[in-house]
Structures are given as structure tokens and as C-alpha cells.
Amino acid sequence: MSRLSTVPAPVLVLAGIVSVQFGGALAATLIPEIGAGGSVVMRLLFATVILVAVVRPRWRGHSRAAWRTVIAFGLALGLMNFTFYGSLAHLPIGVAVTIEFLGPLLLAAALSRRAVDLVAVLAAAVGVVLISEALSVPFAELDWTGLGLAATAGTCWAAYIILSGRTGAEFDKLEGLAIAMVVATVVTLPFGLASVPEWDGGLVAKGLGIAVLSSVLPYSLELVALRRMTARVFGILLSLEPAVAAVAGLLILSQRLHGWQLLGMGLVVLASAIVLGLGARKDPAESTGS
Numbered sequence: 001m002s003r004l005s006t007v008p009a010p011v012l013v014l015a016g017i018v019s020v021q022f023g024g025a026l027a028a029t030l031i032p033e034i035g036a037g038g039s040v041v042m043r044l045l046f047a048t049v050i051l052v053a054v055v056r057p058r059w060r061g062h063s064r065a066a067w068r069t070v071i072a073f074g075l076a077l078g079l080m081n082f083t084f085y086g087s088l089a090h091l092p093i094g095v096a097v098t099i100e101f102l103g104p105l106l107l108a109a110a111l112s113r114r115a116v117d118l119v120a121v122l123a124a125a126v127g128v129v130l131i132s133e134a135l136s137v138p139f140a141e142l143d144w145t146g147l148g149l150a151a152t153a154g155t156c157w158a159a160y161i162i163l164s165g166r167t168g169a170e171f172d173k174l175e176g177l178a179i180a181m182v183v184a185t186v187v188t189l190p191f192g193l194a195s196v197p198e199w200d201g202g203l204v205a206k207g208l209g210i211a212v213l214s215s216v217l218p219y220s221l222e223l224v225a226l227r228r229m230t231a232r233v234f235g236i237l238l239s240l241e242p243a244v245a246a247v248a249g250l251l252i253l254s255q256r257l258h259g260w261q262l263l264g265m266g267l268v269v270l271a272s273a274i275v276l277g278l279g280a281r282k283d284p285a286e287s288t289g290s
Contacts, residue, residue, distance in 0.1 A: 012225040013237050016218035017244050023213030025248040028093075030206045036085035037192030042207035044081060044188055047215035048181040057175040066170040073163035073176065074183025077219075080156035082188045083149045090146025094132030097242060099147060101128050103154030104161055108235030116274060117236070124239035124271035130264025131242040161235055164219075165226040177223050181215070236275045239268045 023043075031039050062070075087096040105128075109121045129135060167176035226234060243265045249255035257265070 009225040009229040010233075010237060012221040013229070013234060014240065016221035016225070017238070017240050019213050019221070020218040021241060021244040021248045022252065023210050023215075023218075024245060025252040026206060026213065027210045028253060030203070030210065031085070031088065034203065035192075036089055037082070037188075039192075039210070040081045040085045040188055041185075041192030042203070043210045043214055044078065044181065044185045046208050046211035047219075048178075048185045050211065050216050051174065051178040051181050051220075055174045055178040057171075057178040059179075062171070066176075069163060069166050069170050070176050070179050071183055073160070073167045074180035075187060076156045076159040076163055077180055078184030078187040080153050080160055081184070082191065083156065084153035087146045087149035087153060090143035091150060092133075092137055095134045095137055096146065096150045096153075097245070098128055098132040098134040099150035100154040100157060101238075101241065102151070103156070103158035104235040104238050107158040107161060108233075111230070111235070120236055120271040120274040123267045123274075124236060127264040127267030127269075127271065128239065128242050130260050131246060131268065132264075133261065158235075161226070161238075164223050168223045168227045174220055174223065177219055181219075233275055237272055239271050243268050 027039055027043065030042075034042070084096065084100055087100070091099075102125075105121055105125055109118060112118055112121065164177075167180060170176060171179070222234075246255070246257055246261065246265065250257070
């Protein structure tokens with residue numbers, strides 16, 4: 001943890017993005033086998049076991065305010081995962097990602113104090129739409145259940161950003177994250193456990209890989225980063241998620257990009273460059289998660 005504290009916060013966020021998107025690509029190969037609910041439960045359960053074993057969080061000595069924060073964080077984390085995976089059963093993944101991403105984008109816009117940040121948010125939003133190919137899906141063909149689930153996932157993602165920073169301030173090291181993961185697992189366990197037919201070696205191996213790549217590493221890196229970065233800057237940096245997902249899809253799932261998607265990737269990278277160059281330093285007037 002002491003070594004992570006010397007790494008620039010934007011680098012930690014970028015490393016988390018790469019990890020979670022490659023974990024997502026791996027999860028795309030598991031969902032057809034055990035469904036969205038089973039994939040979420042396997043991911044969170046294994047990640048929780050790993051974190052609790054490594055961190056060994058203290059369960060006593062925390063204030064009521066700290067417990068309220070970490071429970072809310074765990075609920076947001078669990079529902080974010082569950083509703084997003086659920087939306088994939090109804091919507092094309094590009095549409096689902098675009099709708100979900102509106103959560104952190106709107107959070108970044110709401111916390112912004114400068115016109116240049118609003119321009120960056122707009123560029124990132126356009127880039128996300130182009131990368132995801134949401135414009136190519138007729139609106140009349142969209143499933144309203146899927147839309148509601150994806151929108152709920154986006155709301156939970158915005159809450160996750162805020163509550164992650166607050167949890168990092170209330171708990172030492174990764175204790176808060178470990179406790180929140182227990183909460184998230186308990187919340188989602190009844191919905192997905194029955195959908196896993198057999199816990200054979202292949203499923204367990206994939207589940208462990210997804211847990212590490214999609215939960216343990218990115219959540220840990222993000223929690224550390226949010227101790228030194230505003231939620232506004234973090235929200236816009238997350239605009240790199242679709243671009244990294246496209247690379248992961250190419251390398252793991254052989255999904256190729258074409259012209260409009262490359263243009264969208266360029267807009268997303270530009271938006272992140274604006275934030276890194278002009279807004280990465282924490283404004284003393286702001287506090288993370290406010």
C-alpha cells in the first residue's frame with residue numbers, strides 16, 4: 001500500500017481501467033455458460049474471499065458514520081454489478097455501456113466548475129456513443145427493462161465513485177473495501193447462486209480470473225486513487241473505459257473497430273488529456289466525494 005501511495009493517482013485509475021476491461025472481456029466468455037447472475041456472484045464471491053483473506057479487516061472500533069458509509073458503498077457496488085450484467089440480457093452491450101456511462105459523466109458535469117471541463121465531458125459523451133455504436137440500434141427496438149437496468153447501473157456507478165472516496169477516508173488501507181465487498185456479496189448472492197450448475201475447475205478458474213481483474217485490482221487501485229483525486233476528475237478519466245474495452249475485445253474476443261469507433265476513441269482520449277493536463281491537480285476548495 002505504501003508503494004501505491006507514491007504512484008500518481010491518474011496512473012492508478014488507468015491501471016484499474018485496463019484491469020476491469022480485460023476482466024470484462026473474460027466475463028463475456030463466462031456469461032453464456034452460467035448467466036449474468038451466476039457470473040456476478042462468482043466474481044464478487046471470489047473477490048471478497050481474496051480481499052478479506054489479504055486485508056483482514058477490523059470489524060470493531062468503527063463509528064456509526066463509518067458503518068453507514070461502507071454499507072452504502074457495498075450496496076452501490078453490488079447493485080452496480082448486478083444491474084449492469086442484468087441489462088446485458090436485454091440490450092446490446094454497446095448500448096448498455098453507453099447508458100451506464102451516463103452516470104459518471106453526469107456526476108463529472110455536476111461537480112465541474114470550469115467551462116473546459118464541461119467541454120471535456122461533452123467530448124467524452126460523444127466519443128462513448130460512437131465507440132459503443134448505440135446510434136446504429138433503432139430506438140424502437142430497445143428493451144425498456146434493459147434500459148432501466150442499465151440506467152440503474154449508471155446511478156450506482158456514480159454513487160460508487162462518491163462512496164469509494166468517503167470509504168477510503170473513513171477506513172485504513174483497504175479495510176473499507178473488504179467490508180464493502182462482503183456487503184455486495186451478501187446482497188447479490190441469493191439472486192445468482194442457483195444459476196451456477198456445477199463449480200467445476202474451468203468455471204472456478206474463469207471466476208477467479210474475473211474476480212481479480214474486474215474487482216480486486218481495479219477497486220483497490222481506485223480506492224487508493226480517490227484519496228488523492230476529486231470525484232469530478234475521476235469521473236471524466238473513466239471515459240477511457242470504452243476505448244480500453246475495445247482493445248480488450250480485439251485481443252480476447254477478436255472484435256474489430258471501424259472508422260466511427262476510432263473517431264470516438266480519439267474524442268475520449270482527447271477528453272481525458274484535457275483533464276490530465278488541466279484538472280488532475282486537486283483543487284483545495286474541493287474534497288473528494290463531496
